[in-house]
Amino acid sequence: MLVxxxxxxxxxxxxxxxxxxxxxxxxxxxxxxxxxxxxLGREYEAQGKQGKALYCYAQAxxxxxxxxxxxxxxxxxxxxxxxxxxxxxxxxxxxxxxxxGFMLMMLAAALLYAPTPPPIPLHVTESAxxxxxxxxxxxLQETKVYYLTGGKSQERIGAALQSMLVQERIGSFAILARxxxxxxxxxxxxxxxxxxxxxxxxxxxxxxxxINYHDAESCVCEPADPTRAxxxxxxxxxxxxxxxxLRSAVAYYxxxxxxxxxxxxxxxxxxxxxxxxxxxPDMIMLFERQKDExxxxxxxxxxxxxxxxxxxxxxxAEGLTKPMKEPLRxxxxxxxxxxxxxxxxxxxxxxxxGLGGDRTPEGTFEITEKVRNPNGKSNGExxxxxxxxxxxxxxxxxxxxxxxxxxxxxxxxxRMRKEDVEELFDMTPLGTPVTISNExxxxxxxxxxxxxxxxxxxxxTNPGKVYKWLN
Numbered sequence: 281m282l283v284x285x286x287x288x289x290x291x292x293x294x295x296x297x298x299x300x301x302x303x304x305x306x307x308x309x310x311x312x313x314x315x316x317x318x319x320l321g322r323e324y325e326a327q328g329k330q331g332k333a334l335y336c337y338a339q340a341x342x343x344x345x346x347x348x349x350x351x352x353x354x355x356x357x358x359x360x361x362x363x364x365x366x367x368x369x370x371x372x373x374x375x376x377x378x379x380x381g382f383m384l385m386m387l388a389a390a391l392l393y394a395p396t397p398p399p400i401p402l403h404v405t406e407s408a409x410x411x412x413x414x415x416x417x418x419x420l421q422e423t424k425v426y427y428l429t430g431g432k433s434q435e436r437i438g439a440a441l442q443s444m445l446v447q448e449r450i451g452s453f454a455i456l457a458r459x460x461x462x463x464x465x466x467x468x469x470x471x472x473x474x475x476x477x478x479x480x481x482x483x484x485x486x487x488x489x490x491i492n493y494h495d496a497e498s499c500v501c502e503p504a505d506p507t508r509a510x511x512x513x514x515x516x517x518x519x520x521x522x523x524x525x526l527r528s529a530v531a532y533y534x535x536x537x538x539x540x541x542x543x544x545x546x547x548x549x550x551x552x553x554x555x556x557x558x559x560x561p562d563m564i565m566l567f568e569r570q571k572d573e574x575x576x577x578x579x580x581x582x583x584x585x586x587x588x589x590x591x592x593x594x595x596x597a598e599g600l601t602k603p604m605k606e607p608l609r610x611x612x613x614x615x616x617x618x619x620x621x622x623x624x625x626x627x628x629x630x631x632x633x634g635l636g637g638d639r640t641p642e643g644t645f646e647i648t649e650k651v652r653n654p655n656g657k658s659n660g661e662x663x664x665x666x667x668x669x670x671x672x673x674x675x676x677x678x679x680x681x682x683x684x685x686x687x688x689x690x691x692x693x694x695r696m697r698k699e700d701v702e703e704l705f706d707m708t709p710l711g712t713p714v715t716i717s718n719e720x721x722x723x724x725x726x727x728x729x730x731x732x733x734x735x736x737x738x739x740x741t742n743p744g745k746v747y748k749w750l751n
Contacts, residue, residue, distance in 0.1 A: 303565075314343040319565050326417050347561060347735065412511040415453075421569070422452035425516050427459040427468065427603045428477065429625060437477060437498045440600040444480065445489065454480040455509050455516075459603065459626065463722040468603065468626045471726050479509040519562065520604045521732055524623055525707050526563045528607040529555045531578040532711030540575045547709070550739040554650055555709040558737035581607060601625065608707065610647075610676075610714040612694060613721040614640060617686050619676070619694060620721050621707060629703070630726040634679065634695035637688035639750070645669040645714040647676075650705060652740035654747045661751050663698055665705040668749075669714055675749040676714075677701065691750035703731040 303320040310316055321336030321344070337344045345351055411420060428440050437456070444454055458475040459468035477498050481490040493499040494506035529547045533555060534540050541547055544567055547555045567574065606624040612633065613620070620630040649668035654677065658664035663678015679685075679695040696704065 306568075314340045315561070315564065318343045318347065319561055322561060323417050326411065410511070411515050412508050415512065415515075419452045420512070420515055420519070421566075423512055423516055424452075424454045425513060425603070426454070426456050427474065427601050427626075428456060429459065429466065429468065429601055432458055432477075432497065434498060434500070441478065441480075441491070443600050452482055453512055454482075455513055456600075457513060462627055462630075462724050462726070465722050466625065467622075467722060469724075469726060470603075470626050470628045471728060474513060476506050476509045476513060479512070521628070521707070522560055522562050523566055524604045524608060524628070525556070525709070525732075525734075526559075526566060527574060527578055527605075528712065529709035530574060531582055531607040532709050534579055535582045536711045540579065548738045551651065551742050552649060553710070554738055554740045555711070556734055557652075557706055557740060558735035560734060577605075578607070604628075608709075608712055610704075610708065610712055611720055612640075612714065612716040613718060614642070614716065615718040616721050616723045618721045618723065618725070619696065619704075620726075621704065627721075627726055629707070629728070630721065630724065631696060631700040631704070632685050632725055634681075634684040634686065634690055635688050636690040636692040636750070639690070639692040640688075640694065640716065641674060641692065642716050642718075645672075645674075645716070647708060647710055647712045647714065650708075650710060650740065651742050651747070652705075654742075654749075656741070656743055662747060662749060663696070663701060665701045666747065666749065667705065667708065673748065673750045675747075676704070677749060677751070679751075693750050695751075699731060700727065703728070703733070706734045707732050 303316060303323055307313070307316045307320055317336045318340035321333045321340060324330075324333040324336060411417065424444075426440065426444060428437065430436070440456055444456065456477045456479070458477055459470075460472040460474060461467065462469045475495065477495045478491060478493045481492075483489050492504040492509070493501055494503050494509055496503050526547075530541060533547060544559050544564060546553075548558050549555070601624065603626050604623050608628070609622050611620045611622055612618070612635075614635055614637075617633055617635060618630055619633045621628045647667045647669070648671045649666075651666045651668075653664055654660070654662040654666040659680060661680055662675075663680065666675050666677040668675045674692055674694075676694045676696065678698050678701045681689070681695070682697060684690070684695055685697060
């Protein structure tokens with residue numbers, strides 16, 4: 281197809297006029313940043329714009345292939361100009377930029393005028409939830425979800441709504457939900473679908489914000505259809521675990537190093553500084569957009585928690601809370617044979633574990649070492665992962681004796697199932713505090729059907745050490 285250069289320029293502008301504005305602006309300013317192209321492709325894919333997503337993935341090249349474990353293909357007539365431009369770039373750099381601009385115009389026009397190509401199989405994480413109709417990823421990023429803890433009454437819900445409207449700036453959507461308690465305790469079950477109570481949609485005039493009640497008991501009224509709000513919460517939930525792990529890693533990096541990381545790569549340095557195995561594209565995008573906010577909030581949290589606080593079981597604190605904002609911590613209940621990963625009053629995961637009875641120490645520790653395949657194998661006595669407690673001979677690790685889970689058969693260490701310890705390893709940064717005591721947790725387990733996982737982008741083995749944990 282032949283198009284005039286003026287028309288193709290206009291089509292290129294049209295290509296960049298759609299959301300998300302931030303990434304497209306960034307790509308225009310940094311056209312050689314392949315990660316930015318990959319993230320922009322992810323945004324277009326989420327919007328169902330397969331043609332534009334395919335074009336962006338082609339620009340991302342090896343970044344796309346590394347994260348998706350497959351190659352991306354364009355029609356030969358589109359691929360060949362890109363290949364030719366790349367081969368002459370070093371020899372004629374300035375002329376190469378003009379060629380690139382022309383090819384971008386031509387390809388953008390072709391994408392806009394040509395029929396949409398058949399979708400290619402693109403990897404989507406199992407935890408991702410679809411966005412409601414008419415909601416963009418940028419709007420989801422601005423969405424605020426609050427949990428009401430404690431009892432549900434019209435008075436308490438009214439007070440929570442007032443706090444949301446007065447104290448918080450609502451730029452997109454805000455949703456008030458009731459977290460589901462675990463058993464008869466006040467711990468909130470993260471993996472259980474929360475009860476949506478009301479939603480607020482922002483308007484240009486703050487006094488005209490649209491408030492919809494979705495729970496009849498909350499308003500003694502005919503509740504509005506909760507479908508849209510529930511879809512927003514589901515999409516929000518699917519993003520929160522990655523954000524929580526990132527915030528936790530930054531907080532404990534500050535606590536260990538005395539300063540914030542200058543770049544995310546410092547969080548997945550090789551052993552022994554492997555706070556995390558790797559960084560996801562969503563984490564990179566979040567850090568780019570909210571770096572100042574994340575660093576300020578985590579630094580403030582570290583300052584306020586310089587002295588470890590004693591964990592009170594089944595705290596009855598009530599009111600409006602922002603779930604998943606406090607950095608992660610680990611709690612081990614010896615009486616229940618449970619290990620829980622916790623943020624504030626929310627139990628993110630709860631696993632059955634094997635212990636050593638009185639041989640398992642009580643007190644407060646922290647994760648000072650993370651090692652993959654301790655002693656060089658994944659099926660040995662320590663399983664495939666190990667997390668050392670405060671540089672002692674005690675550790676949280678896997679086991680080749682799964683029948684010991686729920687029993688007191690170890691010499692003091694904490695044994696976990698293979699799939700559980702591997703998920704915990706990816707979610708738990710270096711420096712995470714660990715509390716071991718009794719009567720702290722409900723006996724109910726909370727395990728995900730789609731375990732959390734991070735890409736392996738660093739070296740986490742330690743072949744030079746023979747581990748002799750008290751298994």
